[in-house]
Structure formats: C-alpha cells, structure tokens
Amino acid sequence: MTKRAIWALPYQVFLALFVALPLVLIALYAFQDAAGHFTFDNFVKFVTEKETMNTFVYSIEIALITTVLCLLLGYPAAYILADTRLNPSSVTVILFILPMWINMLIRTLATVALFDFLRLPLGEGALIFGMVYNFLPFMIYPIYNVLRKMDNSYIQAAEDLGANPTQVFTKVTLPLSVPGISSGVLMVFMPTISTFAVAELLTMNKVKLFGTSIQENINNGMWNYGAALALIMLVIIGLTSLIGDGETSEAENGGLL
Amino acid sequence: MEKDIIIRLDHLSKTYDDVKVLDDVSLDIRRGEFVTLLGPSGCGKTTLLRLIAGFATPTSGCVYMEGEDISGVPPFKRPLNTVFQRYALFPHLDVYDNVAFGLKLQKLPVEVIDEKVRKVLKLVSMTGYEDRDVDSLSGGQQQRVAIARAIVNQPKVLLLDEPLAALDLKMRKDMQIELKEMHRELGITFIYVTHDQEEALTLSDTIVVLNDGHIQQIGTPTDIYNEPQNPFVADFIGESNILDAVMVRDRLVRFAGHDFECVDEGFGEDNPVDVVVRPEDIYIMNKLDAAQLAGTVKSCIFKGVHYEMFVETDEGYELMIQDYNAFEPGSRVGLIVKPQDIQVMHKQCTANVFEGEMKAEDKVQVLGGVFDCLPVEGAKAGDKVTVEFAFDNVDLRDEASEGSLEGTVGLLLYKGDHYHLGIVISRGCYIYVDTNDIWDKNDLVGIRVAPEDIKITPVTEAPSDTPASSGND
Numbered sequence A: 001m002t003k004r005a006i007w008a009l010p011y012q013v014f015l016a017l018f019v020a021l022p023l024v025l026i027a028l029y030a031f032q033d034a035a036g037h038f039t040f041d042n043f044v045k046f047v048t049e050k051e052t053m054n055t056f057v058y059s060i061e062i063a064l065i066t067t068v069l070c071l072l073l074g075y076p077a078a079y080i081l082a083d084t085r086l087n088p089s090s091v092t093v094i095l096f097i098l099p100m101w102i103n104m105l106i107r108t109l110a111t112v113a114l115f116d117f118l119r120l121p122l123g124e125g126a127l128i129f130g131m132v133y134n135f136l137p138f139m140i141y142p143i144y145n146v147l148r149k150m151d152n153s154y155i156q157a158a159e160d161l162g163a164n165p166t167q168v169f170t171k172v173t174l175p176l177s178v179p180g181i182s183s184g185v186l187m188v189f190m191p192t193i194s195t196f197a198v199a200e201l202l203t204m205n206k207v208k209l210f211g212t213s214i215q216e217n218i219n220n221g222m223w224n225y226g227a228a229l230a231l232i233m234l235v236i237i238g239l240t241s242l243i244g245d246g247e248t249s250e251a252e253n254g255g256l257l
Numbered sequence B: 001m002e003k004d005i006i007i008r009l010d011h012l013s014k015t016y017d018d019v020k021v022l023d024d025v026s027l028d029i030r031r032g033e034f035v036t037l038l039g040p041s042g043c044g045k046t047t048l049l050r051l052i053a054g055f056a057t058p059t060s061g062c063v064y065m066e067g068e069d070i071s072g073v074p075p076f077k078r079p080l081n082t083v084f085q086r087y088a089l090f091p092h093l094d095v096y097d098n099v100a101f102g103l104k105l106q107k108l109p110v111e112v113i114d115e116k117v118r119k120v121l122k123l124v125s126m127t128g129y130e131d132r133d134v135d136s137l138s139g140g141q142q143q144r145v146a147i148a149r150a151i152v153n154q155p156k157v158l159l160l161d162e163p164l165a166a167l168d169l170k171m172r173k174d175m176q177i178e179l180k181e182m183h184r185e186l187g188i189t190f191i192y193v194t195h196d197q198e199e200a201l202t203l204s205d206t207i208v209v210l211n212d213g214h215i216q217q218i219g220t221p222t223d224i225y226n227e228p229q230n231p232f233v234a235d236f237i238g239e240s241n242i243l244d245a246v247m248v249r250d251r252l253v254r255f256a257g258h259d260f261e262c263v264d265e266g267f268g269e270d271n272p273v274d275v276v277v278r279p280e281d282i283y284i285m286n287k288l289d290a291a292q293l294a295g296t297v298k299s300c301i302f303k304g305v306h307y308e309m310f311v312e313t314d315e316g317y318e319l320m321i322q323d324y325n326a327f328e329p330g331s332r333v334g335l336i337v338k339p340q341d342i343q344v345m346h347k348q349c350t351a352n353v354f355e356g357e358m359k360a361e362d363k364v365q366v367l368g369g370v371f372d373c374l375p376v377e378g379a380k381a382g383d384k385v386t387v388e389f390a391f392d393n394v395d396l397r398d399e400a401s402e403g404s405l406e407g408t409v410g411l412l413l414y415k416g417d418h419y420h421l422g423i424v425i426s427r428g429c430y431i432y433v434d435t436n437d438i439w440d441k442n443d444l445v446g447i448r449v450a451p452e453d454i455k456i457t458p459v460t461e462a463p464s465d466t467p468a469s470s471g472n473d
Helices: A002-030 A041-048 A050-082 A091-101 A104-117 A124-149 A152-160 A165-176 A178-194 A197-203 A210-219 A223-253 B045-053 B095-105 B110-123 B139-151 B169-186 B197-203 B221-226 B231-236 B463-472
Strands: B005-016 B019-030 B034-038 B060-065 B080-083 B157-161 B189-194 B206-211 B214-219 B241-249 B252-255 B258-261 B271-277 B282-285 B293-302 B307-313 B318-323 B332-337 B343-346 B352-360 B363-366 B369-372 B384-389 B394-397 B405-414 B419-426 B429-435 B444-449 B455-458
Touching: A002 A223, A041 A050, A041 A223, A050 A091, A050 A124, A050 A178, A050 A210, A050 A223, A091 A124, A104 A124, A104 A197, A124 A178, A124 A197, A152 A165, A152 B080, A165 A178, A165 B095, A178 A210, A178 A223, A197 A210, A210 A223, B005 B045, B005 B189, B019 B045, B019 B060, B019 B189, B019 B206, B019 B214, B034 B045, B034 B197, B045 B080, B045 B157, B045 B189, B080 B139, B095 B110, B095 B139, B110 B139, B139 B169, B169 B197, B189 B197, B197 B221, B206 B221, B206 B231, B214 B221, B214 B231, B231 B241, B231 B271, B231 B343, B231 B405, B252 B271, B282 B318, B307 B332, B363 B384, B369 B405, B394 B419, B394 B429, B405 B429
Parallel strands: B034 B189, B034 B206, B080 B157, B157 B189
Antiparallel strands: B005 B019, B005 B060, B206 B214, B241 B252, B241 B271, B252 B258, B271 B343, B282 B332, B293 B307, B293 B332, B307 B318, B352 B363, B352 B384, B363 B369, B384 B455, B394 B444, B405 B419, B405 B444, B419 B429
C-alpha cells in the first residue's frame, strides 16, 4: 500500500502546484484590492458595473444557444451513428471525432478564412457557427456512447408492447439516453461560457464574451478584478456540473430506494 | 380443427449470413396450448420465437396467426407479447409504469389501467412493489414484473424466451409451478423456449424438439420421453442407453449380442436400427439364470432417489441402469428388458454418402476437402461422383491440419461398446464416425479416410447437362 502511495506522489505534487495553488491564488486575489487588503469591492463592481454584467448575461445567452444547437444537431447525428443499420462502419464515428484532434484556434482561423471566402460577414452569426462547429463533437460523442451501449431488448420490449417507432423513441430511447445528453450538455456549456479566442477571431473583436473580459482585465494588470470574474465563472460552471451530475447519476442508478 | 389453430408456421426458413438457422420448419399451435420449443443452444429455437414475435422476418415461408399471414406485420401491431430472457424491464420506469406501459400506449382511461395493473401485480404476487425501482428487485421479482408486463395486455399468445434461465434452481422450480398455474388460469397460448429438458417435460402440453434448425420431433412430454424418434431426441431428453441394433423381423430385435422381443413392427427384416432403453427400464437382479443379459457392475453412485450403476455385459456392452437397490461394484448381475420398454428407431443413415467431384484419377473432393482414393479408371477432373465411406472407417486426428477435412465434434453418443460421433463440417452437415477413442464435444478434429475405404460411384448426369459436357469434348 505504502509503495503505491509513493507512486501517487508526483501527481499529488503536480496537482498541488498547477491546480490547487492557482485556484487558491485566484480566490485570494479576488478578495483583495490592488494593495492586498481584504475587500468585497471586486464583486460589488461586477454587480454594479453595467458593461461587465451585460457581457456576462450575453455570454450565458450565447452558451445556451450553442448548447441547444449542438443538442439539436448532435442528437440525430449520434442516433444515426449508433444505429448499425444506418451506419454499419465505425469509421464514420472517427470522422466525426477527427476535428477534435486539431487545435481549436486553427479550426477557428479556418472558419474565419471560410467566411472570408464565402464573403459572409463576421459577427454574432459567425460566432455561433464557430462555437457549434467547435463543440459539436463533444455533444455527439457522449450521446453516441449511451445509444451504442443501450440494450436492444429495451427497444424490442417497447415494440412488443405496442409502441410504434415514434413512441419507442419518445418513451424509451430518449429517456434512456438522458445520461448522454446531460454529459454532452455539460461538455458544451462549460467551455462555451469561458471561450474568448473564438469570439475575438470570429467577430473581429466586435462581440465581447465573459472570457474576453477576464482576459482583458488580467492583461491590463487588473489582477484582482480579473480573479474575481474568474471565480464567478468557476462557481457558475461548478453549479451547472453539480446539476448535471445529479441528473446523470439519477438516470444511471435510478431512484434512491 | 382448423379454427383451433392460432399460429401456423408454414415452411419457415431463416438465413443469417449464409447460415441456415432455420430450415423449412412447419408447425401448428393450437389455441390455449402450452408449447415448448426445446433444443440445445444454437438450434434455432430463439430465432423461431423472434420470427413469431416479429423481431425478424423469415427468409422464406410464412407465419399465420388465426389464418392471417402476419409475416410482414411489425411487432407492435402483433397481438402477442414476449417475456424476454433478461426481462428487459425499462430502467427509467418503476414497477407500476413498466406494467402499465402497454396499456398507456392503448390510451386506456387511467382508472382502467390502474385496475388492470393492480390485478396483474396481484396475480404475480407483486402487490406493494408498485413504486419500486426495477433495478432494486431480485431476479425472481424482476421475472414476475416482466410476466405481468406481458400478460396485462391480454395477448392472444404469450412468448417466453428462456424466462427462468437466470434464476437459481429452487426459484426456478417454484416459478415453473406458478407459470403452469398462470397458463391454466389465463387460458392464453404459451410458446416457451428453453434448453432445459426437465423444464420442458414439466410444463408443456406439446414439446417441439429442435436441432440444427430442423424439427426433430413434436409430441406430448410422455411421447417424447417414451418414444423418441431418433437418437438425438433420445439423448437430449433424459438419460438413455442408445445401442446399434438389427431388426430381425417384426417384434424381434437384436442388440447387445442378444435377441429381444419388442412391440415394434414395420421396420423390415434384418434392417439396422437404433434402440433406446431408459436406464430405469432395465431390471437388475442377483439371479443370473432367469436373466436375458449377464454382466458385472462397474460403478454404483447414489443419486438421491435411486442408484445409478454402469454394468458391463459379458458381451462387452456398457449399460446405464437406475434402480432403488444398490449392487456393489464387481458383483455379478442379471438384466432383463421388457418388450414395451424397448424403443426402436429408424437409423437416419447407415453410411456417410456425399456428392463429390473427381479432382484427378485418384483424388476426389467431398464437402470442400480433397481425399486420396484408389484410381478410378477413366475418371477425369470435374466428374460428378457419389462418395461413400463407412462410419467406422473414418480416422480422426487431433491436429485438424492432418486431415483432408476439418470439423468439430457436434454429436456425441455412447452406444454401449463404442462412441458414435457426428462431426460438423458446416452447419447441418455431418460426417458420422464410430470410434472407440474418447473425444469431447466441440473438439476440433482432422478427418482422414484410407483410400481403399472410399467407395466411388459415378453419377449418371441428368440429360439436361449432357449437351454442355459433350460440347466440351
């Protein structure tokens, strides 16, 4: 046992240095003013300053739109990919996952080039297109996984009990794929709140997202305010993942009885 | 009589990836009957059930329900319900909603649904479990819910796919009795799939024994047990002594080196047959002079109700005998078999006979393997021939590559003084072997036959083929 514990040591050191310590620093900075005194000013500023608050609400809006679009596009895609009759080869799945191997910035730059080529204006539309394009695989994959592993006998049982194909889907397939949907939603929603590079590139800095606000503040030496904003974002993400987690485990394990 | 038939299977065949899982199966099922499809795994019984349920469509043939062809009707429109092997209860619904699933789809009023669900849960003794999550139930309870979910829709036919396979022995016995009672109470036709012969004998009105996609025998449990029609059925149902025999004339059969009186007629004279004698039908005693056979007890094992003994007769045949009295190993005993306890069966074949093709003057291809044979005068490559070799002339090798053909041991019968094996070359295609060597089921073997043991007769070609071949000359 002790020997195994020693093996974990490098990871513990790594986690402490690069995950725990920065988080602690963010929390510390968030509650300090520039002189290092304890204060709530940063949070008061966030609530009162109209511009940041607007950016914040706008970011959540964009994240929600992206998530919903990803779900609407991703679920049918995952459904088709998981159906061996519609998609007999697993190669297609890799094709869908393949874009994830390419750096997000490069993909975004390519999207910009594509918009230029097609003479489409950059802006909000381009931003949503880019976000959906970037995050769609994160929605497809978990749903695909759940659908793929779903026992075919559930579907047969529903058919056997008189459910037509639509009813089979709404009453069995969809409810049983909720764990995949909720982890897909999380994997799309969380990173979309915090993106900033994608927004900058695809809107030529016309549209500002919350991630950009944080980056701007920190770049401009406003460390404490930036840290406070980052902390707020962390809390939001933490909360959504808690909700999602509850749903996932409930769908997987059923009730608490 | 016609009106009595609820399901008729008419020359059903099903092929998956070139493998014939079911081959020309025809069967009539009467209204209210408890029919069991019985066979070893891979015999096609589950496929047959899936064809009836509509989860698969037949490659050829039709399924009729009450005189109507339903082969193309999707499962949700068929008035029958299935109890699945692993229950397939919906994990996102509680017990009540699982049972109510079918009723809700029919858009019945809530009160009617409620009444029906409670009634059926009472029938399966699951009252009080309505709000329970299905994953929190034991296997037996899930089983009950699965049955309730199926019968609550009052189907005309209930299909059960090995519903008790996942339960432990004690639970299985209890559920068997309950299923039988349920069948009586509901009056629904039950079609039950199992590989457990004892279960089939206990539950069924009619047993359909399947093997290799073919129906081997249809009959009542007593028919199937007492009068098996072939060695497969005899071996699969219960314990049995299966021996090679010769039908000397009507009512007289010779096996184990003796002539026995029997009750069977119409098997011809001096014809090779198989006989089955159930181990409990052989009388064993200490007196030797009044006995038909004399032998020595080889082993004696206590089995609870009876003792199971192996006796080697003086002629060298080993017989299994079950008796309430124990006879010590080594003791001399006499055996008697009564005429009505001898079941005579036609031999399905007496030698391996296949279509073949000459590859050279002294090489012949059979079932995809090339065998050396004695030179056939005037034979050319491509000539169609009939190839025949006896069961006991086949030489089996451990190394599959040492044989001209390879296969796996599919059928294994002990015939008292030798083993009778069926080597599966491809599905449904056997080479039969009589041997004294011990092999296990599913052993991979190489098959060799000495050239002098292969008998080749040319096939006289059908007239329609003649012009083409003469044109080649």
